[in-house]
Amino acid sequence: MVRVLLADDEAMIRAGVRAILATDRAIEVVAEAADGHAAVEMVRAHRPDVALLDIRMPVLDGLRAAEEIGAVAPATAVVMLTTFGQDENISRALGSGVSGFLLKASDPRELITAVHAAAGGAAYLSPAIARRVIDDYRDPARSLAARARESVAALTDRERDVLALLAAGHSNAEIGRTLHLVEGTVKAHVSSILTKLDARNRVRAAILAYRAGLGPGL
Structure with a gap:
């Protein structure tokens, strides 16, 4: 069973993501948080296999939360889930050692794939993000x-x-x-x-x- 923490400041988004994850019997959402600081504390308490973090959250944004999670629970893989795909966010997320980066507009199946990939020690970038990373780093x-x-x-x-x-x-x-x-x-x-x-x-x-x-x- 892949144990997941879900963090997003919008309750409706959390409900939608939770519903998608619930379609896979091998995934269990063990905790939820509405801000980055709470997400870090939930990871500390529950030690999930994967933390799904929205980038834009109050108190502590998802990028800073990812960095703190890497320090307090390095065994927890982090997947960023966001509406935004700004280049600086992508670069910073990759630099912090996250295991995946998805746009919320991605196919729901990508979310399931990313969670399993991260839990298994692999990395996952949605095709749209992978293409942008490549294009933006052209020399x-x-x-x-x-x-x-x-x-x-x-x-x-x-x-x-x-x-x-x-x-x-x-x-x-x-x-x-x-x-x-x-x-x-x-x-x-x-x-x-x-x-x-x-x-x-x-x-x-x-x-x-x-x-x-x-x-x-x-």
């Missing part, structure tokens, strides 16, 4: 795609296989089943990939994979 002097391909070229064939599945949102366990590897070996490959790509987390590695052409259809 006219030197293609980021070319640089990403150069970075990925330093990986072994097996590491590239692992990276492609990581970029598609698969957990370590799912990657292991697909490639017929034990989970410990997958973790070692992921660690090596992050080091070679100089990527802070799986989301950053996934972005590089997208740029290098390894992403799932972007």
Whole structure:
């Protein structure tokens, strides 16, 4: 069972998200909060697997709450859920180590996918956000795609296989089943990939994979 904290200052939004999550019997909403400070306290008390946070909340916004949750409960994955997709929000969220970023206008199935991906240690960006991240970081002097391909070229064939599945949102366990590897070996490959790509987390590695052409259809 994936235990989820839901934080949004709008009661109707919380009700809608809760209803979507309730369609998956493997997900349980264990706590709700209407502001960022309460969300941090709820995470401290309930230790959920995933915290779904709205960016714009009173007292403490979702981005600052994500940073505090990372400090007090690093095992809790954070997925940002917002109406807004401003570039500065995306950059800051990725920099804080969140595991996912979704627009509230996304297909409800994306929410379910993102929760399971985050709970499994994977990363998930909705296609609209992934495309924006790629487009907004274009370098006219030197293609980021070319640089990403150069970075990925330093990986072994097996590491590239692992990276492609990581970029598609698969957990370590799912990657292991697909490639017929034990989970410990997958973790070692992921660690090596992050080091070679100089990527802070799986989301950053996934972005590089997208740029290098390894992403799932972007």
